[in-house]
Amino acid sequence: MGNPVRQQDQGHQGGAGSGRHAASATDGAAAPTTHARLLAWVAETAELTQPDSVYWVDGSEAEYTRLTDELVEAGTLVRLNPDTFPNSFAAFSDPKDVARVEEQTFICSEDEREAGFTNNWMDPAEMKGKLRTLFNGSMRGRTMYVIPFVMGHLDAEDPKFGVEITDSAYVVASMRIMARIGTDVLNRMTELDADFVPALHSLGAPLAEGEADVPWPCNDNKWIVHFPEERSIWSFGSGYGGNALLGKKCYSLRIASVMARDEGWLAEHMLILKLTSPQDKSYYLSAAFPSACGKTNLALLDPTIEGWKVETLGDDITWMRFGKEGELRAVNPEAGLFGVAPGTGWGTNPNAMRAIAKGNSIFTNVALTDDGGVWWEGMTEETPTHLTDWQGNEWTPESGQPAAHPNSRFCTPIDQIDMLAEEYYRPDGVELSAILFGGRRKTTVPLVTQSRDWANGIFMGSTLSSETTAAAAGEVGLVRRDPMAMLPFIGYDAGDYLRHWITLSSKGDQARLPKIFLVNWFRRTADGGFAWPGFGDNARVLKWVIERIEGTADAIETPIGFVPTPDALDLTGLDMTPAEVEAAVHVDSAEWAAELKGIEEWYDRFGESLPEELRGQLTELKERFQFS
Numbered sequence: 001m002g003n004p005v006r007q008q009d010q011g012h013q014g015g016a017g018s019g020r021h022a023a024s025a026t027d028g029a030a031a032p033t034t035h036a037r038l039l040a041w042v043a044e045t046a047e048l049t050q051p052d053s054v055y056w057v058d059g060s061e062a063e064y065t066r067l068t069d070e071l072v073e074a075g076t077l078v079r080l081n082p083d084t085f086p087n088s089f090a091a092f093s094d095p096k097d098v099a100r101v102e103e104q105t106f107i108c109s110e111d112e113r114e115a116g117f118t119n120n121w122m123d124p125a126e127m128k129g130k131l132r133t134l135f136n137g138s139m140r141g142r143t144m145y146v147i148p149f150v151m152g153h154l155d156a157e158d159p160k161f162g163v164e165i166t167d168s169a170y171v172v173a174s175m176r177i178m179a180r181i182g183t184d185v186l187n188r189m190t191e192l193d194a195d196f197v198p199a200l201h202s203l204g205a206p207l208a209e210g211e212a213d214v215p216w217p218c219n220d221n222k223w224i225v226h227f228p229e230e231r232s233i234w235s236f237g238s239g240y241g242g243n244a245l246l247g248k249k250c251y252s253l254r255i256a257s258v259m260a261r262d263e264g265w266l267a268e269h270m271l272i273l274k275l276t277s278p279q280d281k282s283y284y285l286s287a288a289f290p291s292a293c294g295k296t297n298l299a300l301l302d303p304t305i306e307g308w309k310v311e312t313l314g315d316d317i318t319w320m321r322f323g324k325e326g327e328l329r330a331v332n333p334e335a336g337l338f339g340v341a342p343g344t345g346w347g348t349n350p351n352a353m354r355a356i357a358k359g360n361s362i363f364t365n366v367a368l369t370d371d372g373g374v375w376w377e378g379m380t381e382e383t384p385t386h387l388t389d390w391q392g393n394e395w396t397p398e399s400g401q402p403a404a405h406p407n408s409r410f411c412t413p414i415d416q417i418d419m420l421a422e423e424y425y426r427p428d429g430v431e432l433s434a435i436l437f438g439g440r441r442k443t444t445v446p447l448v449t450q451s452r453d454w455a456n457g458i459f460m461g462s463t464l465s466s467e468t469t470a471a472a473a474g475e476v477g478l479v480r481r482d483p484m485a486m487l488p489f490i491g492y493d494a495g496d497y498l499r500h501w502i503t504l505s506s507k508g509d510q511a512r513l514p515k516i517f518l519v520n521w522f523r524r525t526a527d528g529g530f531a532w533p534g535f536g537d538n539a540r541v542l543k544w545v546i547e548r549i550e551g552t553a554d555a556i557e558t559p560i561g562f563v564p565t566p567d568a569l570d571l572t573g574l575d576m577t578p579a580e581v582e583a584a585v586h587v588d589s590a591e592w593a594a595e596l597k598g599i600e601e602w603y604d605r606f607g608e609s610l611p612e613e614l615r616g617q618l619t620e621l622k623e624r625f626q627f628s
């Protein structure tokens, strides 16, 4: 396979710890920076991993074209029909490399207590030893790409730099969509002599001399490791999404949550949207839902009610901090969408479909149509009669298996969203009026509940629960607690994380704190169907949220908070009976008796580290149920 422009092409014989890579990676003529710590790290990494060559990614269009051409030639990417999907590609992963691997994800703090009970932990020195062995020679026969990136804005007050080193060109191409990368970032980093998060990634699939590559190299032994004190990431063995695009979950959530704790802000698993009322008043909302529970869909919502307009700022990650006036401000640090494909369709999410249709996208593990396009379950109302499924097999509707993997993804530049809010480009972000927490629950949790106050809202977030999805390896459909939808992403002790929410918010202007709501689009009826139509109709819930903030909508007080009276929701044009609406918002005491047990068990797992305020909230909730 041909490699892109090689700055040092040393062949295999230069490897094996000879130090030649180290020398050339720091060679000023080859490396486009004078950033000493970066040069040293690149040299050290090249010496360890022994690639054939080192390539500094400039982030240009020409480079992207070259890389994707090579990936097509190598069989990693399939070029899609340019008439329907211009400049777009499909990739098909190894069937064992289709999602994040939480079991193999580690937070290696110096002190085990720092990682908390929600994370896997190993002593950092021991882990480093293990990783050094794995990375030793792991890039042999491959190119080592150096990707300078920034999460958030390059002209932010305190830009958050990173550098990903990877031996996967697919990762380079995907990172170019998902983050701001390349020469401008490197120059700024160099100019500021800025700190950066070293994010090291290897597929763990070295090639022996003359050995042919496979379309999706990876290793069955996978390690996604974070060193929070050092602020570094080592990822081995997977080429997939959140395991490999290290700016995303690894940096912007796990490492950033630690930075945020230390620097007084919040790194959250949230979308951001702008909602404008018929009176032309705009509000900004964020929402935290676990993976594959509706963030991208809500962020790109197409309202079914007249006069309300939604615009997008972010669909997955939100960084929040208090502004000068004590207002809570939110920015999206990413530059692309890495969205769940199945269920994204012209009927459910036309805005995502329009963004995708502009091209410049990489699809992973979707199905191919006979005319060189892509398809997945839920994309169109009519199912194609013939496809090639994500594993390369012939597929017909009779095949009895999904054509696209349930965690198949589209990776698309965010600026292709027609409804992108111009505020997306503001480094200081937007002031939030409301925060929604939500999960995927068949029972118990009403369509929408307003918290009694901020502290009660944090309680709601801390006890958030959801059924597991295909976004992570493991069984699907099990209810688990997922605090603030951050369970797999908190880079430190979960109790400390909740305490950080509580203490940080005391620093904001209390009157301007966002109002907190709990939502559940996934409640089921007795016949198994969804109790609420969801998608564009969720605008009706957002409208109620705004009207609650404005004090104009009715609600019933329940032990868990305020739920809409059936006629407080705008149901214009919606074919639902009052009884059906009531079922969607109902608080069932028997279900909540079981739920309280679940919450109690959850809180017990924190031990000493649970903030007392939250234990108090639970006690009060129990009392309210006894008296209701």
Ligand SMILES: Nc1nc2c(ncn2[C@@H]2O[C@H](COP(=O)(O)OP(=O)(O)OP(=O)(O)O)[C@@H](O)[C@H]2O)c(=O)[nH]1
Pocket: 289, 290, 291, 292, 293, 294, 295, 296, 297, 298, 315, 316, 338, 339, 340, 342, 343, 344, 348, 471, 521, 522, 530, 533, 534, 535, 538
């Ligand atoms: N029934 C129903 N399904 C929904 C709704 N919103 C999203 N979904 C489905 O839930 C799945 C995940 O939705 P996404 O919006 O991609 O979820 P996400 O939170 O962005 O997921 P990640 O990108 O993994 O973090 C898709 O199959 C959607 O079709 C809704 O309001 N109702």
Ligand SMILES: O=C([O-])CC(=O)C(=O)O
Pocket: 099, 100, 240, 241, 242, 243, 248, 249, 290, 291, 292, 316, 338, 471, 472
């Ligand atoms: O990180 C990934 O692989 C995809 C994603 O957005 C998630 O799982 O939340």
Ligand SMILES: [Mn+2]
Pocket: 292, 295, 296, 297, 315, 316, 338, 339, 340
């Ligand atoms: Mn998403």
